[in-house]
Amino acid sequence: MSEGAKQIADRPTTVAVIYKYDILLETKTLKRNQFKAVRTHLSYTMLCENGNVLEKLCYSGQRCQKIPEALVKLYGPKVQCLDLSYNEIVTLRGLDGFPVLKELVLDNNQLSDTISFPYLPTLQTLSLNKNKILDIQSLLLKIRQNLPNLSYLxxxxxxxxxxxxSGEENDEEDYQRYRYYVLYHLPNLKFLDSTKVREVERSEARRRGKFMNVIRPRGDGMDEIRLNSDSTGGFTPLPKSMRGPEDHKMPITHRSRLPKIRRGIYYSIISSSAVGSPSEVI
Incomplete structure (x- = not known):
C-alpha cells in the first residue's frame, strides 16, 4: 500500500444521518381545560465516527415553555446533545430524563434564578447565553452540586x-473579576464563555477569586451582600431605602455612606464596625 493510500485509510470515518420530523404535541389550556394539538419541528442527528455514535436532538424555535414530555419519552435515554435554544423555557423539569447528556444548549430562553438542575454526571458543556440569570453565586452552587464534570460554561x-x-456599562475589568469568581467555584472549567481558561487565570482565581463577586442593584433595592472578606469584621448590606447619589431626594449627609460606585456596579465591602465607611475595592 502506498503512503498516500495508507494516509487515506487511516483517516477517521464520519457518517452523519439526519432525521427531520414534524410532530404533533398536545397541550392543555389552563383557562378552558381543553387540549390543543400544535405541529412542531425537530431535528434528530446520528453522528457515527470510528464506531462511536453521537446522537443529537435539536428542538429550537418552537416557543415551548418547558421540555415536552414526548421528547423525554422518545429520545431521552439515548440523546447526548440537546439543543433547546430560542424557545421560552422557564423550567428544566424533565431534564433528568436525559441521563447520558454531554452537551446542553439553552440559549435565548427565559430561565431565571429559579433554575434547577438534576444530577447529570456526564454533562460537559452547558450554554445558557441570553437568559435572565442575575445571581451568579446561586447558579454556581447549583452547577457545582449537580454537574460535577462540566468543562465548558x-x-x-x-x-x-x-x-x-449584558450591558454597555460593563468593561474588561468587570468581566475579569467575574471570570476569577466563576473559576474559583468551578476550578475544572476549560472554557468560560467564548474564551479558553489560561493557567495564570486559574492560579489568580485560586488566590483571590472568592472576593470577586460583583453585586448589582435589583429594582429599588440591593442584592444581599455576599462578598467574603479577609478582615475580622463582617459585612453589612446597604439598606433597601438607599438610592444612588443622583437621587436628589436623599439627604447629602447620607450620600457619603454609599460604597464606591463605578458605572452602575456596586463593589460593596463594608465593615460592621464602621458602617458607611466602605473599604478599598479589591
Whole structure:
C-alpha cells in the first residue's frame, strides 16, 4: 500500500444521518381545560465516527415553555446533545430524563434564578447565553452540586455575566473579576464563555477569586451582600431605602455612606464596625 493510500485509510470515518420530523404535541389550556394539538419541528442527528455514535436532538424555535414530555419519552435515554435554544423555557423539569447528556444548549430562553438542575454526571458543556440569570453565586452552587464534570460554561448575555452583551456599562475589568469568581467555584472549567481558561487565570482565581463577586442593584433595592472578606469584621448590606447619589431626594449627609460606585456596579465591602465607611475595592 502506498503512503498516500495508507494516509487515506487511516483517516477517521464520519457518517452523519439526519432525521427531520414534524410532530404533533398536545397541550392543555389552563383557562378552558381543553387540549390543543400544535405541529412542531425537530431535528434528530446520528453522528457515527470510528464506531462511536453521537446522537443529537435539536428542538429550537418552537416557543415551548418547558421540555415536552414526548421528547423525554422518545429520545431521552439515548440523546447526548440537546439543543433547546430560542424557545421560552422557564423550567428544566424533565431534564433528568436525559441521563447520558454531554452537551446542553439553552440559549435565548427565559430561565431565571429559579433554575434547577438534576444530577447529570456526564454533562460537559452547558450554554445558557441570553437568559435572565442575575445571581451568579446561586447558579454556581447549583452547577457545582449537580454537574460535577462540566468543562465548558457560557453565560453571555445574562446580567450575572458583566460583559458588553449584558450591558454597555460593563468593561474588561468587570468581566475579569467575574471570570476569577466563576473559576474559583468551578476550578475544572476549560472554557468560560467564548474564551479558553489560561493557567495564570486559574492560579489568580485560586488566590483571590472568592472576593470577586460583583453585586448589582435589583429594582429599588440591593442584592444581599455576599462578598467574603479577609478582615475580622463582617459585612453589612446597604439598606433597601438607599438610592444612588443622583437621587436628589436623599439627604447629602447620607450620600457619603454609599460604597464606591463605578458605572452602575456596586463593589460593596463594608465593615460592621464602621458602617458607611466602605473599604478599598479589591
Amino acid at each position: 457560557s453565560l453571555l448575555g445574562n446580567k450575572a455575566c458583566p460583559n458588553e452583551l
